[in-house]
Amino acid sequence: MSWLFAPVPRGRIAVFRAVVYVFAAADLVIFTPWVRSHGSVDTELYRPLWVARVLHLPAPSSLLVTSIFWALLVFALLAATGKAPRFLGWMVFLLYFEWMIIAMSYGKVDHDRFAFLVALAVLPTCGVARWRDRELDARAGWALRVVQLAVVATYFLASWAKLRFGGPEWMTGSVLARAILRRGTDLADLIAPVPGLLIAAQIGIMAFELLSPLIFVLAWRWQRWAVAYFYSFHLVTISMITISFAPHLVAMLSFLPLEKAADWVARRLPSREPSVAGSGLPVLLGEVAGHRIEAGEGAAEGAGAGGH
Amino acid sequence: METTISARGRAVRLAATLIAGVLLLAGTLWGSDDHFPFGPFLMYAGVNPPNEPAPDPRIEGTTLDGVVIQLGEKQTGLRRAEVEGQQESFVKEPSRLQEVVDAYNRRNPQGPTLSEIRYVMREHEIKTSRPTGKWHDEILATWKVPR
Numbered sequence: 001m002s003w004l005f006a007p008v009p010r011g012r013i014a015v016f017r018a019v020v021y022v023f024a025a026a027d028l029v030i031f032t033p034w035v036r037s038h039g040s041v042d043t044e045l046y047r048p049l050w051v052a053r054v055l056h057l058p059a060p061s062s063l064l065v066t067s068i069f070w071a072l073l074v075f076a077l078l079a080a081t082g083k084a085p086r087f088l089g090w091m092v093f094l095l096y097f098e099w100m101i102i103a104m105s106y107g108k109v110d111h112d113r114f115a116f117l118v119a120l121a122v123l124p125t126c127g128v129a130r131w132r133d134r135e136l137d138a139r140a141g142w143a144l145r146v147v148q149l150a151v152v153a154t155y156f157l158a159s160w161a162k163l164r165f166g167g168p169e170w171m172t173g174s175v176l177a178r179a180i181l182r183r184g185t186d187l188a189d190l191i192a193p194v195p196g197l198l199i200a201a202q203i204g205i206m207a208f209e210l211l212s213p214l215i216f217v218l219a220w221r222w223q224r225w226a227v228a229y230f231y232s233f234h235l236v237t238i239s240m241i242t243i244s245f246a247p248h249l250v251a252m253l254s255f256l257p258l259e260k261a262a263d264w265v266a267r268r269l270p271s272r273e274p275s276v277a278g279s280g281l282p283v284l285l286g287e288v289a290g291h292r293i294e295a296g297e298g299a300a301e302g303a304g305a306g307g308h
Numbered sequence: 309m310e311t312t313i314s315a316r317g318r319a320v321r322l323a324a325t326l327i328a329g330v331l332l333l334a335g336t337l338w339g340s341d342d343h344f345p346f347g348p349f350l351m352y353a354g355v356n357p358p359n360e361p362a363p364d365p366r367i368e369g370t371t372l373d374g375v376v377i378q379l380g381e382k383q384t385g386l387r388r389a390e391v392e393g394q395q396e397s398f399v400k401e402p403s404r405l406q407e408v409v410d411a412y413n414r415r416n417p418q419g420p421t422l423s424e425i426r427y428v429m430r431e432h433e434i435k436t437s438r439p440t441g442k443w444h445d446e447i448l449a450t451w452k453v454p455r
Binding site: 001004005007010034037038040041042044045047049050051100101104106107108109111112113114117118125135136137138139142146149153154157158160161162164165166167169170172173174175176177178179180181182192193194195198199202243 | 310311312313317318321322325328329332333336337341342343344345347348349350351352353354355356357358359360362364381384385386387389390391392393394404407410411414415432434436437438439
């Protein structure tokens, strides 16, 4: 139980939050811009997901899609500043979830964003967090832990789905050859004809996904190598069949000591108030960072939602 | 100094974790894509035997001038997988391809007018889990665009 709530420095959640919300905005315009085009697609092609039917969500009209696009863009960028984390966080979660329902209700569901949705769902529960705040916080610990669990569940349960739908013969089938023929890069076309290689890769993928939960029992020294391996797996996937899994990659940052990134940035930016130790970080994404919190000051709680 | 969570806060978080976990597990065991976000992680989970050809469908149109154009995501706003997901209904009822024509017209009001639209399946040959480089095309559905 204490494992689920193991506290982490609050700065970690502050950096994670900024990256997640910036990505949510970038996702709208860069990574999945096709969602917007569903507003101009005939509603005949709309195949609402179960959740959309249960909640009686309206069929996406041009007006609805455009409204959600702009509202989500504005709220995500505001949330990235770290202000009003509860209100803005829940708004972004609800809007992004509806955005995904619109995205996946046309006959094709993507599987690259479960952990990202979990991140959006838990970030509002963490309260105010500043970039260089090193105070340990169990709320931040739980939030990051469940995102980690969602990341690993994506791998582990993907192998389960392969066994359920494809069976063990999935490993000796032609799923990679098929993927490469349909969307392979020149690099993939080059290596696909090598005898046995794609079968070996399929066995490797199954083994990796089944073993992925072991990351939780590794010491940090080895855990970071496992995370590096996870990222390299996706690097290969991108270079072969151009599947990016970008939202999942963002969620995977939950494994890293991100608060060190805040220090790294602070060291490289010119100090505005060199006489006061630890307050040299200029405004980052609107967040006045580097406010050193003394024990007992209670600044994080006292600041309240959105205040300084 | 450390921020802790109240007993109630812990209980709520624990319950949320367990409920989401159970839903995800149930989705993986019995669910389908329809249950997003708790459906099974089906990326590349299909059964593809070692010598099964790879289907590579596309929608193409012929303009009034007789030019053949591709009707991909850029032209219609529909992703290939989405088009593929509706393949059966296009084949059963070719008039439904008119929806794709309409989507094309909405996005390209100044573009060339289509006289015909086709759902074409290209099958790439695969032997012992490796592509052979051979393929053939088959037209699965044709729809003459009413003037």
